[in-house]
Amino acid sequence: MSSEPAISQKDWRDDIFAALKAAEIRQVGYVPDAGHSRLIERCVADPDIRAVSLTSEEEGMALAAGAWLGGQRAALLMQSSGVGNCINMLSLTKSCRFPMTIIVTMRGEWAEFNPWQVPMGTTTQAALELMDVLVYRVEQPADVGETVAAALDITFNGGPVTAVLLSQRLIGAKRWVK
Amino acid sequence: MSRTNDPRLERRAAMRTLLADRGDMLVVTGLGSTTYDAAAAGDDDRNFYLWGAMGGANMIGLGLAIAQPNRRVLVVTGDGEVLMGLGTLATIGVQRPPNLAIAIFDNAHYAETGMQPSHTGNGVDLCGVARSCGIEAVYDIAGPDALQEFAARLRSFDRTMVARVAIQADEPPRVLPTRDGVLLKTRFRRALGLE
Numbered sequence: 578m579s580s581e582p583a584i585s586q587k588d589w590r591d592d593i594f595a596a597l598k599a600a601e602i603r604q605v606g607y608v609p610d611a612g613h614s615r616l617i618e619r620c621v622a623d624p625d626i627r628a629v630s631l632t633s634e635e636e637g638m639a640l641a642a643g644a645w646l647g648g649q650r651a652a653l654l655m656q657s658s659g660v661g662n663c664i665n666m667l668s669l670t671k672s673c674r675f676p677m678t679i680i681v682t683m684r685g686e687w688a689e690f691n692p693w694q695v696p697m698g699t700t701t702q703a704a705l706e707l708m709d710v711l712v713y714r715v716e717q718p719a720d721v722g723e724t725v726a727a728a729l730d731i732t733f734n735g736g737p738v739t740a741v742l743l744s745q746r747l748i749g750a751k752r753w754v755k
Numbered sequence: 756m757s758r759t760n761d762p763r764l765e766r767r768a769a770m771r772t773l774l775a776d777r778g779d780m781l782v783v784t785g786l787g788s789t790t791y792d793a794a795a796a797g798d799d800d801r802n803f804y805l806w807g808a809m810g811g812a813n814m815i816g817l818g819l820a821i822a823q824p825n826r827r828v829l830v831v832t833g834d835g836e837v838l839m840g841l842g843t844l845a846t847i848g849v850q851r852p853p854n855l856a857i858a859i860f861d862n863a864h865y866a867e868t869g870m871q872p873s874h875t876g877n878g879v880d881l882c883g884v885a886r887s888c889g890i891e892a893v894y895d896i897a898g899p900d901a902l903q904e905f906a907a908r909l910r911s912f913d914r915t916m917v918a919r920v921a922i923q924a925d926e927p928p929r930v931l932p933t934r935d936g937v938l939l940k941t942r943f944r945r946a947l948g949l950e
Contacts, residue, residue: 594759603822604818604821629821629850631842631846632842632846635811636814636846639811639812639813639814639843640817640818642808642818643783643814643816643817643819643821643822644819644822645818646780646803646940646943647818647820647823647826647947648822648823648944648949651818665807666810667810668808669805670807672936672937673843673936674936674940714876
């Protein structure tokens with residue numbers, strides 16, 4: 578198990594949560610992830626958000642589609658490796674033009690200890706773009722909140738599925754040695 | 756295939772039984788034959804048919820059931836479709852929305868691709884999986900009386916239900932609803948007053 582990187586006073590994870598709330602996101606599908614752990618905790622604790630723990634990220638695509646069919650907005654939280662699990666399920670969002678925003682913590686790109694994370698981490702953006710997902714990449718903490726807000730705006734105004742990639746340098750490389 | 760002595764249900768009749776007196780129930784069907792079965796029972800704006808996204812039917816039902824807590828949601832899908840998304844039963848077993856029912860039409864074959872055998876004909880028990888995932892209301896339906904009982908339960912239920920419906924491995928003539936995903940989505944939402 579990894580430890581969470583130190584959290585500064587003004588934390589960009591809380592900016593993501595604020596953007597989700599401002600966009601009236603009511604369902605959040607997630608696969609447990611160290612980089613998203615604080616955000617997941619806030620979603621679980623919020624009475625107006627149904628946080629749904631998934632066994633695999635592709636479940637989240639279908640969850641978000643069902644949410645939209647029923648009149649609710651959904652966002653998904655996952656790690657870059659999970660993007661690879663979603664590719665065929667993105668045919669659902671693409672064929673039906675379901676809106677959703679995917680927030681991805683990146684692995685395999687910056688000071689990565691585990692080389693098995695590299696193949697998917699280095700192809701995450703290209704894989705999403707092949708399926709016509711509009712991808713934003715964030716490197717600076719100050720840019721996180723407004724980027725997530727912009728992505729949510731575009732998708733729920735009738736645009737494509739959006740993804741925000743939170744760079745590994747931003748998150749902090751996973752600590753393997755105490 | 757001779758069906759004279761086959762005790763299993765005929766899939767079109769089974770679908771008609773489930774959807775008779777559906778009231779305001781919302782319906783999601785899985786890729787392949789269950790989509791044709793629902794269309795054959797009578798197209799309806801409140802049917803969301805999958806033409807792809809194999810393994811996703813149960814999760815669409817979950818998202819929909821959470822979003823519409825005052826409406827009953829029925830997913831009807833096949834054994835192969837559920838096997839591809841077996842983890843969905845675990846996720847639904849944790850969430851257990853009281854307004855979600857899943858009926859799995861189990862013919863132990865992949866009808867869409869040429870009737871290759873599926874795992875359910877080789878010992879995999881989907882009712883056992885559902886129970887192990889924490890779903891308490893699980894029904895193994897082998898005949899018309901049990902199906903009628905389940906159809907009656909569908910009219911008013913207050914906990915997540917999963918039914919495995921043993922059906923014949925046949926392929927009735929296909930009845931094809933529209934494949935336009937945007938149309939299927941928009942008409943469904945319009946029927947709910949969302950568009």
